[in-house]
Amino acid sequence: MAPTIPRHLVRNVGIVAHIDAGKTTTSERFLYYAGRSHRIGEVHDGEAILDFRADERERGITISAAATTLAWNGYQINLIDTPGHVDFTAEVERALRVLDGAVVVFDGVEGVEPQSETVWHQADRYEVPRVAFVNKMDRVGASFDGSVRSIRERLGAVGIPIQLPDGEAEAFRGIVDLVTLEYLRFEPASLGKEVVRAAIPEALRARAEACRESMLEALAERFDPLAEVWLDGSAPAPDLVHRAIREVTLRRTAVPVLCGAALRNIGIQPVLDAVGRYLPSPLDVPAVRGTVPSTGAVEQRAPEVDAPFCALLFKVVANPAADLFYLRAYSGAMESGARLLNARTGKGVRLRRMMRMHADRGEAVERLQAGDIVAAAGLADAVTGDTLCDPEHPILLETIRFPDTVVSIAVEPRTTADRDRLWELLDRFRREDPTLDFKTDPETGQSLLSGMGELHLEVVLQRMQRDFGLHVLAGKPRVSYRETVAAAARAASEYSRKIGDDQLWARVEAGIAPTVPAAAPAEFVDATARGRVPGAYLPAIRESLLNAAAGGGLYGYPVTGVLVSLHDAQFADAGQPEIALNSAASMTFRELLMRAGPIVLEPYGRLEVRVPEDCLGGAVKTLHHRRALVEDTAYHRDAVTIRGVVPIAEMFGFLTVLRSQTQGRGTFSLEPLDFRPVPENLVAQQHHRLYGD
Numbered sequence: 001m002a003p004t005i006p007r008h009l010v011r012n013v014g015i016v017a018h019i020d021a022g023k024t025t026t027s028e029r030f031l032y033y034a035g036r037s038h039r040i041g042e043v044h045d046g047e048a049i050l051d052f053r054a055d056e057r058e059r060g061i062t063i064s065a066a067a068t069t070l071a072w073n074g075y076q077i078n079l080i081d082t083p084g085h086v087d088f089t090a091e092v093e094r095a096l097r098v099l100d101g102a103v104v105v106f107d108g109v110e111g112v113e114p115q116s117e118t119v120w121h122q123a124d125r126y127e128v129p130r131v132a133f134v135n136k137m138d139r140v141g142a143s144f145d146g147s148v149r150s151i152r153e154r155l156g157a158v159g160i161p162i163q164l165p166d167g168e169a170e171a172f173r174g175i176v177d178l179v180t181l182e183y184l185r186f187e188p189a190s191l192g193k194e195v196v197r198a199a200i201p202e203a204l205r206a207r208a209e210a211c212r213e214s215m216l217e218a219l220a221e222r223f224d225p226l227a228e229v230w231l232d233g234s235a236p237a238p239d240l241v242h243r244a245i246r247e248v249t250l251r252r253t254a255v256p257v258l259c260g261a262a263l264r265n266i267g268i269q270p271v272l273d274a275v276g277r278y279l280p281s282p283l284d285v286p287a288v289r290g291t292v293p294s295t296g297a298v299e300q301r302a303p304e305v306d307a308p309f310c311a312l313l314f315k316v317v318a319n320p321a322a323d324l325f326y327l328r329a330y331s332g333a334m335e336s337g338a339r340l341l342n343a344r345t346g347k348g349v350r351l352r353r354m355m356r357m358h359a360d361r362g363e364a365v366e367r368l369q370a371g372d373i374v375a376a377a378g379l380a381d382a383v384t385g386d387t388l389c390d391p392e393h394p395i396l397l398e399t400i401r402f403p404d405t406v407v408s409i410a411v412e413p414r415t416t417a418d419r420d421r422l423w424e425l426l427d428r429f430r431r432e433d434p435t436l437d438f439k440t441d442p443e444t445g446q447s448l449l450s451g452m453g454e455l456h457l458e459v460v461l462q463r464m465q466r467d468f469g470l471h472v473l474a475g476k477p478r479v480s481y482r483e484t485v486a487a488a489a490r491a492a493s494e495y496s497r498k499i500g501d502d503q504l505w506a507r508v509e510a511g512i513a514p515t516v517p518a519a520a521p522a523e524f525v526d527a528t529a530r531g532r533v534p535g536a537y538l539p540a541i542r543e544s545l546l547n548a549a550a551g552g553g554l555y556g557y558p559v560t561g562v563l564v565s566l567h568d569a570q571f572a573d574a575g576q577p578e579i580a581l582n583s584a585a586s587m588t589f590r591e592l593l594m595r596a597g598p599i600v601l602e603p604y605g606r607l608e609v610r611v612p613e614d615c616l617g618g619a620v621k622t623l624h625h626r627r628a629l630v631e632d633t634a635y636h637r638d639a640v641t642i643r644g645v646v647p648i649a650e651m652f653g654f655l656t657v658l659r660s661q662t663q664g665r666g667t668f669s670l671e672p673l674d675f676r677p678v679p680e681n682l683v684a685q686q687h688h689r690l691y692g693d
């Protein structure tokens with residue numbers, strides 16, 4: 001049985017970065033050095049321990065965040081490995097929500113890349129303190145200074161190097177610790193497990209001392225107790241320097257920067273040390289906020305063990321055997337088997353079989369307390385974002401927000417039996433991944449699977465086939481369109497019908513006006529003269545108008561970015577006024593769209609393409625053909641980066657084209673940005689594309 005560790009020694013941290021920066025490679029070393037694994041699994045051999053799903057091993061990327069616990073210098077580090085691909089942004093989003101600190105890994109050659117930028121801003125939003133690790137210092141072209149500079153220029157953050165690399169690229173062989181002024185050598189014979197601390201070689205001495213001065217100056221500016229000592233001219237003790245680094249990290253006024261080469265087993269243990277020393281414990285983070293379900297009152301829960309219990313369900317993993325539910329406890333404590341309340345459903349639940357996870361294996365725990373992250377089985381109808389709490393003290397924690405889906409694919413089961421199974425599976429997958437959506441068009445009977453990108457959906461289909469033996473026919477990926485209006489308008493419609501002896505009659509007068517952002521859900525405002533429409537009927541009319549918007553406009557896409565105002569409603573008292581009002585409201589809504597002029601919107605993404613310089617012309621031409629708006633091009637030593645925005649619809653199959661144009665040397669990233677109007681001349685064509693095949 002795993003003992004419980006004092007809270008101030010717990011670290012809930014994530015490793016985040018751009019894809020391929022080396023998160024998994026770094027995590028594998030964490031496990032090995034902390035004695036959690038007895039070998040190092042390499043990503044490129046398809047052997048990484050943390051990438052335990054077959055599709056992850058095959059593709060060499062991390063898809064679902066795997067939680068792992070390890071012990072380091074008395075700390076209990078709960079580590080979440082998150083995927084770098086933007087198609088799996090939900091994973092990163094929810095990891096940031098439950099983590100207290102993060103290690104951000106950069107590629108020493110590339111510096112800050114688009115996804116690290118996105119994740120950085122997400123971490124800012126969740127106020128997550130960070131340490132930076134500049135990895136791949138062994139690669140040709142690696143530059144520590146360059147990476148620190150790009151942290152300042154592209155992230156607007158103050159990076160304070162607390163180490164100095166000895167050499168770069170092929171010459172990279174060790175690290176100077178600027179806090180203690182020691183030289184660290186990672187013995188290759190022990191796969192870097194043995195760290196030798198020695199005196200700094202003469203040749204490096206002057207530079208190391210200069211770098212230490214810069215570090216102390218930057219810290220002193222932000223931490224007074226250090227300033228007092230440093231301005232005095234005395235050498236601050238390592239403990240004081242560590243305290244200064246911890247303070248600036250927790251207050252997020254600066255970010256300590258470390259360096260290394262995970263693949264060469266250099267510089268990993270100092271990152272673990274930094275996690276313990278500088279990142280927050282669950283006690284260092286602010287109380288969580290939530291609402292009391294019965295009253296809607298806002299309440300705070302401090303991370304105290306004797307407060308009422310509450311935990312957030314942040315991840316569900318569908319397994320052929322049994323689904324796994326990942327929980328982060330925020331306050332209080334509970335024993336295995338105790339009765340809890342699911343604050344969303346109002347139903348009681350019992351948590352049995354709680355486990356501290358080690359990649360795909362679990363170690364039983366009997367007690368869950370504030371700050372812990374565990375997996376549990378048997379939570380029947382719980383979904384990602386649910387709150388589990390003490391039934392005597394119900395609270396609904398702020399749920400995790402997810403972006404709208406932008407890409408869909410038509411799926412067709414081959415038999416009727418497969419159809420039922422498909423529904424059941426997609427239902428489970430959706431619980432696991434809230435950025436996945438699944439609908440059947442009532443008119444065409446066609447089933448549409450929607451998600452965050454081409455790769456996202458491809459992975460879902462492949463997993464269905466591989467893990468669950470279900471094969472479905474899939475159409476081509478398409479983007480999800482929306483509709484909005486060009487101008488404001490006003491309209492009124494009357495509905496009249498005789499049913500039996502009852503004369504149903506209603507008239508609804510309403511207005512519509514465009515709002516921003518164009519893809520935001522439609523909103524409603526009551527603009528009727530006071531007392532003119534009986535209050536009891538207002539909610540029904542509001543529902544009818546908003547349902548009409550969600551149900552699809554003149555082109556059949558959800559109507560967004562509009563404010564619908566109700567100006568008048570009249571109805572005959574006889575029969576069922578709601579039915580007549582509902583019909584009149586729907587008719588009025590269509591009339592409004594016609595008068596205001598519909599606009600079809602399509603999703604745009606932020607694009608970054610990196611190509612060798614001699615391929616620049618061809619790449620720009622291809623991008624123009626795909627309606628990309630190029631915003632800037634930046635020249636590097638051996639490549640050019642093109643940045644801009646592009647309709648996501650134009651980017652399907654782009655990777656294949658890019659690869660052939662650049663002999664496999666080009667790369668790109670695309671992340672959903674916003675929705676913009678489809679050019680007039682393309683509306684008919686796009687419309688055909690969606691319903692045509």
Ligand code: GDP
Pocket residue numbers: 017018019020021022023024025026043044060061062084135136137138139260261262263264
């Ligand atoms: P992730 O996508 O961030 O999880 O990155 P991975 O850990 O999967 O690494 C991506 C690729 O970079 C793999 O082929 C690794 O072997 C390689 N890699 C990771 N760390 C280093 C490093 O320190 N030096 C070099 N040269 N390659 C590395």
Ligand code: MG
Pocket residue numbers: 023024025060061062
């Ligand atoms: Mg990975």
